[in-house]
Amino acid sequence: MGASAKPPAKPPSAAGARVMKNLRRQGVAALWTLASIGSIIGLWELAAAMGWADPLLMPAPHVFLGNWSEQLHFFDMANTIGSSGEGGSWVGVLSVVLWTSMRVFVGLLLGFVLSLAVGVLIRYNTVFGKLSLPAVTMFAPISPVAWLPVAVFLFGIGDKPAIFMVFIAIFFVMVIATLAQIDEVPKSYIHVARIMGASKRQVFRTVILPAILPGLFVTLRINLFAAWMVVLIAEAAGVGSGLGQIVMMARNTFNASLVFFTMTLIGLAGFVFDQALGLMQRRMLWWIDADKANGK
């Protein structure tokens, strides 16, 4: 029966052409990224060459990137609090970056999961909602920096206070975002599920959760940068180790090269995080991008 309805087979080159087109688009995007960073480095180098920037305070990129071998020993492989530098290799640099990244990652994960859970509880449990919503709304505008002493009181020094800071930086915002997302789920979706006999739990798992995830991911991505800022503050302000601690040590020892070298690492790490989260978003929430492409 289906012989006449069968569409003509696609020419075999179509898929190949699409891959080529994608590659070209990504190549162009990469070129613009390079041009963007290149022009900043160019301007900086120009300022240094013309003598506008003090080489002691604002060393040019070729200086602070060029003398990396002198900076390496500040990056200790062990995640030791208050380390004054027993490292000396790129492995040390990598491990410091990874320790800081780990704190951001764990803090984000905890924040995401717990804020989702609390947001859902607020909406589904009337008593809990009425009890906690005013508190959440009150805590939300408090700057994470104000929580730093609390973090130290509660967790002393080490990984935990830094993770706590990341967590607190996104938690309240994400709770409020979760509530907003739940309220925006179209009533007709919920009606469809209920009419088909979905239990409360099934409505949540098969309708509410997939409907709110895209918006939550966007909020998480926006707050990723806040998380990076906070983790550095936590590390710098006596919590102990990691990139933030190295920036603070560089400040105390008046090592401008080390400041900018570490800033470069922070920028790169933040960029990689954002890209990874973006990739995850596209993989998990495939229908959003596709719907946008269809103009819906």
Next chain:
Amino acid sequence: MTMKNQKDQPAIECRGVGKTWNTDSAKPFVALQDINFEVQAGEFVVLLGPSGCGKSTLLYLLAGLEQATHGTLLSEGQAITGTSPQRGMIFQEAALFPWLNIRDNVAYGLQLQGVAKAEREQRGLDLLARVGLNGFALKRPSELSGGMRQRAAMARALALQPKVLMMDEPFAALDIQTRAKMQNYLLDLWQQSGASMLLVTHSIEEAIGLADRIVVFTARPGRIKTIVPVKLERPRNPRDPAFHALHDQLAELLADEVDRAFAEQEAAGAAAV
């Protein structure tokens, strides 16, 4: 034995049903009053009335999504206390889930019932074939036209083999040509499935084209003005003089109600000033 018993019972029965919103407030709003009618097994009933007369509210009560404030609602003789897969419903917007492809949307009810993945995928494909959507199984809702989305919504509702299928202005958002086609689709599905149909519309043509009986509503508060049987042979032809006569009769009945609704709104506006 029970089967026979159930067959004797009307698929849907309303006895003195009323719905008042904001009962606790100073200004309670009476949406429905003293509704009495029934839908027999396999019957196609259309609820016709001016906008805002409470006919959609009645569907929500029958679906079990809202509670009536007065009277009794029965489904095959049993009181309606909540939602049931026996009573399917289709909304004006198809309300397909954007995170599922069409096949999985159609098989959603089977997923809720714990049908194994392979089986529900196969049944999803079969259902799509019934509504003429084979080849669209792996598309997403946003890739389909409005009429196709509504057909997928029908397939989704039929997946649970409901005894009654309720529709709240299902074709109101579609263009006229698509509407006519969709009405034919619906009649085919009705005849194949043997389910009772209860459709809400404000279009007189749609009502005459589809119904065995038309329940005409008054303007607010919604009451049943009259019930008009449609004795025309199917397929019905809008150019048939009998179709015309019925159309005129219904238009007159509705015109009174629309006039009344307007007068009431104006009075309310004047009172507010």
